[in-house]
Amino acid sequence: MITKKAEYAIIILAELASHPRGTIITSKAIARKRSIPGNLVVQLLALLKEAGWTSGTRGPSGGIKLNVDPVSINLKQVIEKIDGPMGITRCLFNANPCQDKTHCSLRDIWSEAQLSMLSVLERVTIKQLSEAVTESR
Amino acid sequence: MITKKAEYAIIILAELASHPRGTIITSKAIARKRSIPGNLVVQLLALLKEAGWTSGTRGPSGGIKLNVDPVSINLKQVIEKIDGPMGITRCLFNANPCQDKTHCSLRDIWSEAQLSMLSVLERVTIKQLSEAVTESR
DNA sequence: TTTATATATAACTAAATTAGTTATATTATA
DNA sequence: TATAATATAACTAATTTAGTTATATATAAA
Numbered sequence: 001m002i003t004k005k006a007e008y009a010i011i012i013l014a015e016l017a018s019h020p021r022g023t024i025i026t027s028k029a030i031a032r033k034r035s036i037p038g039n040l041v042v043q044l045l046a047l048l049k050e051a052g053w054t055s056g057t058r059g060p061s062g063g064i065k066l067n068v069d070p071v072s073i074n075l076k077q078v079i080e081k082i083d084g085p086m087g088i089t090r091c092l093f094n095a096n097p098c099q100d101k102t103h104c105s106l107r108d109i110w111s112e113a114q115l116s117m118l119s120v121l122e123r124v125t126i127k128q129l130s131e132a133v134t135e136s137r
Numbered sequence: 138m139i140t141k142k143a144e145y146a147i148i149i150l151a152e153l154a155s156h157p158r159g160t161i162i163t164s165k166a167i168a169r170k171r172s173i174p175g176n177l178v179v180q181l182l183a184l185l186k187e188a189g190w191t192s193g194t195r196g197p198s199g200g201i202k203l204n205v206d207p208v209s210i211n212l213k214q215v216i217e218k219i220d221g222p223m224g225i226t227r228c229l230f231n232a233n234p235c236q237d238k239t240h241c242s243l244r245d246i247w248s249e250a251q252l253s254m255l256s257v258l259e260r261v262t263i264k265q266l267s268e269a270v271t272e273s274r
Numbered sequence: 275t276t277t278a279t280a281t282a283t284a285a286c287t288a289a290a291t292t293a294g295t296t297a298t299a300t301t302a303t304a
Numbered sequence: 305t306a307t308a309a310t311a312t313a314a315c316t317a318a319t320t321t322a323g324t325t326a327t328a329t330a331t332a333a334a
Contacts, residue, residue: 059331196302
């Protein structure tokens, strides 16, 4: 499952990307505008920063800005940064492979289904999303 | 997320399908053979029966048998019977759509990604799976 | 140089979901 | 009539997710 946190992180990045490059916005403003709990925004920004996508400056007149071209960030990347490696089942990516050591045919199917989903998420960038969001306002 | 219960249900059906049509097997035997907690098998069989896929006869020499051609059951159907309608995010299929009434562009992306995954699961039948399982033994 | 405003980091709590267990009822055969 | 099986329901424990609380740190402006 893609968590709400990952969804929030995407929305945060899209919000930043919807302003001219280099614009600084406070985390509070993002939280207010996008109806995300304020401390969650802060929490998520720590991870976005870790990924190199954003940077923050402290103090009055401080805030967050996007560090990279939003076309270079895709949704899969953001989701995996926030939620960790995805798995549509516990069988996948989960340290505990099937008990029976023989080749698990179900696993291949899960894997195919998951890759199919990920390929969609990999194709969509924050840029695209920010444009869609901007249009609808 | 596809739950373990859904995965178990698929394995149960594949196990039934791996025997000649009409074969009766006890739930205990399935549980033992496939390493599934016995009472879970019983619990899941209630749903599989409800879907019309299996039927059980009670008493000594009773057991479960497959009621339909395994080629007519696909994985998506089983998963949705056990887990209910799937959603790769809470946003999808979840009674609580986005707060902002304006069209949610993210939702469309989730939806596309999910459909892409489901189309794979829809394509694979219990029959196929039972063959793969049988081969590997 | 002090105050206020902002990010940064970590730990904690509550709610929801998932997995599995326990208990009991019902049916049918030997 | 005892036993072996399915059937149904309620409960419990573990895990995950969502959100909160607390505290530290940096910096600009007064």
